[in-house]
Amino acid sequence: AQSVAQPEDQVxxxxxxxxxxxxxxxxxxxxxxxxxxxxxxxGLQFLLKYITGDNLVKGSYGFEAEFNKSQTSFHLKKPSALxxxxxxxxxxxxxxxxxxxxxxxxxTRLFVKA
Amino acid sequence: xxxxxQSPRYKVAKRGQDVALRCDxxxxxxxxxxxxxxxxxxPEFLTYFQNEAQLDKSGLPSDRFFAERPEGSVSTLKxxxxxxxxSAVYLCASSYRGSGNTIYFGEGSWxxxx
Numbered sequence: 001a002q003s004v005a006q007p008e009d010q011v012x013x014x015x016x017x018x019x020x021x022x023x024x025x026x027x028x029x030x031x032x033x034x035x036x037x038x039x040x041x042x043g044l045q046f047l048l049k050y051i052t053g054d055n056l057v058k059g060s061y062g063f064e065a066e067f068n069k070s071q072t073s074f075h076l077k078k079p080s081a082l083x084x085x086x087x088x089x090x091x092x093x094x095x096x097x098x099x100x101x102x103x104x105x106x107x108t109r110l111f112v113k114a
Numbered sequence: 115x116x117x118x119x120q121s122p123r124y125k126v127a128k129r130g131q132d133v134a135l136r137c138d139x140x141x142x143x144x145x146x147x148x149x150x151x152x153x154x155x156x157p158e159f160l161t162y163f164q165n166e167a168q169l170d171k172s173g174l175p176s177d178r179f180f181a182e183r184p185e186g187s188v189s190t191l192k193x194x195x196x197x198x199x200x201s202a203v204y205l206c207a208s209s210y211r212g213s214g215n216t217i218y219f220g221e222g223s224w225x226x227x228x
Contacts (some may be wrong), residue, residue, distance in 0.1 A: 008207070034213060043118075043205060051214045072150040090156055100213040101147065101170055104156035 002027045004093045007106035009093030013081045014113050021076040021108045033074040034093035034102065035065055037087050044090060050074060061085070081112045116140075118220035120206050126226045127196045135191045135223045139208030146189050147217060148181055150206040157205055158163060164211065196227045 003023045013019045025031055032051055035046040048059025055067045065076045076089060091105040119138040127133050139203040140145050144165050149157035150173075159173040165186035174181070176194075183189040193200055204225050 034216070036219075043221045044207075046216050046218060049214075094213055096213055101159045101162050101173075102217060103159065104149075106156045107154070114185060 002093065002095050002103065004091050004103055004105045005017060006089075006091055008108050009106075010109045010111065012100065012111045012113065013054040015083050019078050019081045019085070019110065019112070020089075021089050023074045023076065023105060024072050024080075025074060025091075025093045026072065027095065029096070030075050031072075033065075033066075034094070035059065035063070035074075035091060036090045036104075038107075039087050040064045045089055047076070047089075068110065081110075083112050083114050085112055086112045105109050116131060118206055118208055118218055119153075120204075120220035120223050122223060123221065124162050124224045124226075129227055130190065130195050130226075132194045133196055135193075135206075135225070137189045137191070137206030137208075137220060139155075139187065139189070139206070140218060141217075142210065143208035144186070144211045145209045145215075145217070146183060147148045147207040147209075148189070148191050149207065150175075151205055151222070153202075162193070190215060196198060196225075198227050201225055201227045 034049045035047040037067045038044050048057050050057045058064045088106050088107050092102045121136045146163045148160040151157045159177045161181045162170040163183045180192045203222040205222045207219045209215040209217040
C-alpha cells in the first residue's frame with residue numbers, strides 16, 4: 001500500500017537549535033514528496049517538494065528536506081529554530097492513480113521554546 | 115483571486131440537515147481536490163477533478179457525499195442528511211495540470227453537526 005508515516009506526534013526544540021521532523025514513505029515508482037505547515041485555524045501552506053534532482057531540497061522560511069531513497073525518508077530540517085516555527089507539519093506523497101492524489105501523514109506538532 | 119477561496123468558513127448544521135460547501139480555485143488551475151481533516155489529524159483525500167471531470171471519488175465516505183464542478187472552475191461539496199461524524203474541516207486545494215505540480219489549499223470550511 002502506498003503511504004506516508006510521521007513517527008513522532010510531537011517534537012520539542014529550543015529556539016536557536018537545529019530541528020528535524022521525520023517522514024518515511026512507501027510508494028511504487030519514483031516518489032513525489034511534499035512538506036506542508038499548518039498554523040492554528042488555517043489551511044495548509046506549502047513548504048517544499050522533491051520531484052527529481054538534488055536530494056537536498058530548500059524551501060520557504062529557511063526549511064530544507066533531504067530525500068534518501070535507500071531509507072525511503074524525507075526528513076524536514078532547519079539549522080536554527082524560531083519560536084514562530086511552532087506549528088503542525090505534514091509530510092505528503094503524490095500517488096499516481098489515473099489522475100493523481102496526495103496522501104498526507106498524520107502530522108507532527110513542533111514546539112519551539114524560547 | 116490570488117488564492118483558493120472557500121465558503122462558508124464556519125457552518126453549524128443540525129443533524130439530518132443538508133449542507134453545501136463552495137470552493138473557488140486559483141485562476142487557471144485545472145485540478146481541484148477536496149480533503150476532510152478531523153481535529154488533530156492529517157487531511158484525508160475525498161475526491162479529485164480535472165476540469166469538470168471527476169477522475170477519482172474513492173475517498174468519499176458514503177453516498178451522502180457528493181461533489182461537482184460543472185463548468186470546470188468553482189466546485190461544490192454537498193453532504194446530505196449530515197451526521198455528527200461528518201464534523202470536520204473540509205479543505206479544498208487546486209493546482210495546474212501535471213503530477214509534479216504543487217497543490218495549494220484554501221483556509222477550509224469548518225463544519226460542526228449538532
